[in-house]
Amino acid sequence: MTKRIVVLGAGYAGLGAAKRAxxxxxxxxxxxxxxxxxxxxVERVRLHQLAAGQSLPDLPLSTLLDGTGVDLAVARVTGIDLGAHxxxxxxxxxxxxxxxxxxxxGSGADLDVVPGTAEHAFTLATAGxxxxxxxxxxEARSVAVVGGGLTGIEAATEIAEAYPRLDVRLISGGRIGNGLSDRPRRHLHKAFARLGVAVREHTPxxxxxxxxxxxxDGREVSADxxxxxAGFRVPGLAAACGLATDEDGRMLVDATLRSLSHPEVFGVGDAAAARTPGGRSRMSCQTGLPMGLQAGAAVADLLAGRKPRPARIRYVWQNISLGRRDGVTQFTHADDSPLGVVLTGRAxxxxxxxxxxxxxxxxxxxGP
Ligand SMILES: Cc1cc2nc3c(=O)[nH]c(=O)nc-3n(C[C@H](O)[C@H](O)[C@H](O)COP(=O)(O)OP(=O)(O)OC[C@H]3O[C@@H](n4cnc5c(N)ncnc54)[C@H](O)[C@@H]3O)c2cc1C
Structure with a gap:
């Protein structure tokens, strides 16, 4: 009898999983x-470029799936009945x-951290x-980007470079670029100064x-x-349908990326919390695509009666663009902690x- 594999979500993780399987x-x-x-x-890693006025390549899923034998259903998932499959x-x-x-x-912007976000803020999590x-x-005159992580840094610098007339600020509750070592952090601050991005750290x-x-602290920052x-969260569907999830609603998976509660379900990409050498996977394309490819292979092993191999999810770098001509690449240990090797600038x-x-x-x- 035909075995039916259904993949939900065609981001880096889901598309990779479907094609590999x-x-x-x-x-x-x-x-x-x-x-x-x-x-x-959607090339999510380029959405700050789209926001800053650049055009992104058009990537129809039908073209990416051409010749693979994968069926595409363009629809929103509204529920999963885990009992009835x-x-x-x-x-x-x-x-x-x-x-x-x-x-x-995948994931979307977390609009519930700070009051007023849903009503007044712009986000970057989807192409829309x-x-x-x-x-x-x-038509803006002043922009305040909230969030000192990779997305906030890339957004503030890309916007400042594309719109030199704009007053751009980057505001972070903690240290900006916190996972980086000193040298790349110094480079970040040089880039902010060059592009005229005013920075406030440790100001929630x-x-x-x-x-x-x-x-x-009671002060106000005006920006139109x-x-x-400053935060991403996963859709509530996994938790709502009864899959085991962590406190953030990310699917809990074993070493082969199978759900801890429902082994016929695999979890990959931002939506799943997988084991990495440093703890649980951080949301990133860098881990999402390998998780998808490895889950696709694991599903094939499972259906062929072989034991799926444990996934290897490792970090190699934090790779941050600072506009189109500058950047910081911090190479990392497998657990995402910084190594001494760094690239900056045009390289x-x-x-x-x-x-x-x-x-x-x-x-x-x-590939196979
Ligand atoms: C501006 C920006 C820059 C980034 N830069 C980097 C970077 O430099 N390096 C890096 O490693 N990571 C980066 N990231 C993070 C990276 O984009 C994500 O970690 C990655 O997209 C996760 O891949 P995914 O396949 O899990 O999810 P996604 O890429 O989010 O794909 C999920 C898919 O599921 C679909 N979907 C969601 N809900 C439903 C539903 N109910 N029904 C049907 N379909 C649905 C979505 O439409 C989407 O196609 C960046 C993110 C942003 C926003």
Whole structure:
């Protein structure tokens, strides 16, 4: 009887998983179906570029799946019945039955950390949100980016470079670029100074309003555009349908990326918390794509009666763009802690561009 593999989400993790599983199962009676809310692959790691006015390559999923034998269903997942092995969708075919499910629904902006975020802030987690910010920036005068992590740093510098007339601020509750060692952090601050990005560290935001921010210490920062880049969260679906999740709603998976509560379900990418040498995986494309590829292979092993191999999820770098001509690449130990090796400036920018392009190349050709 045909084995049905259903993959939810066609981001880095889900698309990689679907293609790798289909490739490994070629010639068997298995059928892989990939479900995604849109018919396009979104290069999320470039969404700050989209917001800053650049055009991104158009990547139809139908083209990326051409010749793979993977069926595509463009629909939103609205529920999963784990007992009946059925996924519910808001569009045709409305329901899909599975033997093995790969859950890869990614993450979105967390709008509940600070009051006023949902009403007043712009975010960068989806192509739609980045496009909304792009329209706003055309008429903005002052921008406050909240979040001193990788997304906040990339957004503030990209916006400042694209719109030199704008007054751009970067505000962080802690230290900006906290995972980096001293030298790359010094380079960040040089880039902020060069691009005119005013920086405030260790100043948590208490509230976001229509005209700017209220800080925890009572001071106000005025800005006609606030970009929230300080938190991401996963969809509530995994927890709501009864999959074992951590306190943040990320699926808990074993060493082979199978759910701790439902072994016929695999969890990959941002939506899953997998074991890494340093603890649980951090949300990143760097781990999402390998998780997807390894889950795709594990599913094929499982269906062939072989024991799936434990996934190897390791960090290699933190690779941060600072506009189009500058960057910082901090090479890391497998547990994400910094190594002494660092690239900065144009070399880092070129390196990051090459890695980003090669990621899309791997999405096209994930190999066996
Ligand atoms: C601006 C920005 C810059 C970044 N830069 C980097 C970087 O430099 N390096 C790095 O490693 N990481 C970076 N990241 C993080 C990286 O993009 C994510 O970790 C990565 O996209 C996770 O991949 P994923 O496949 O798990 O999820 P996603 O890429 O989010 O894919 C999830 C897919 O599921 C779909 N989906 C969601 N809900 C539903 C539903 N209910 N029904 C149907 N489909 C649904 C979505 O439409 C999407 O296609 C960046 C993120 C942002 C926002």
């Amino acid at each position: 289909a490739r490994r199962l070629r010639g068997t009676d298995a059928q892989v179906t990939l479900v995604n809310a849109s018919d396009r692959f 059925v996924v519910r969708l808001d569009a045709v075919p409305y329901e899909l039955t599975y033997d093995v499910l790969i859950y890869a629904l 949100e980045a496009t909304r910010l792009r329209s706003r920036l055309a 935001v208490a509230k976001i309003g229509p005209d700017g921010l209220l800080l925890d 555009t606030v970009v929230w880049a 880092s920018a070129l390196f990051k561009e090459a890695i980003t392009r090669s990621t899309v190349w791997r999405m096209r050709h994930p």
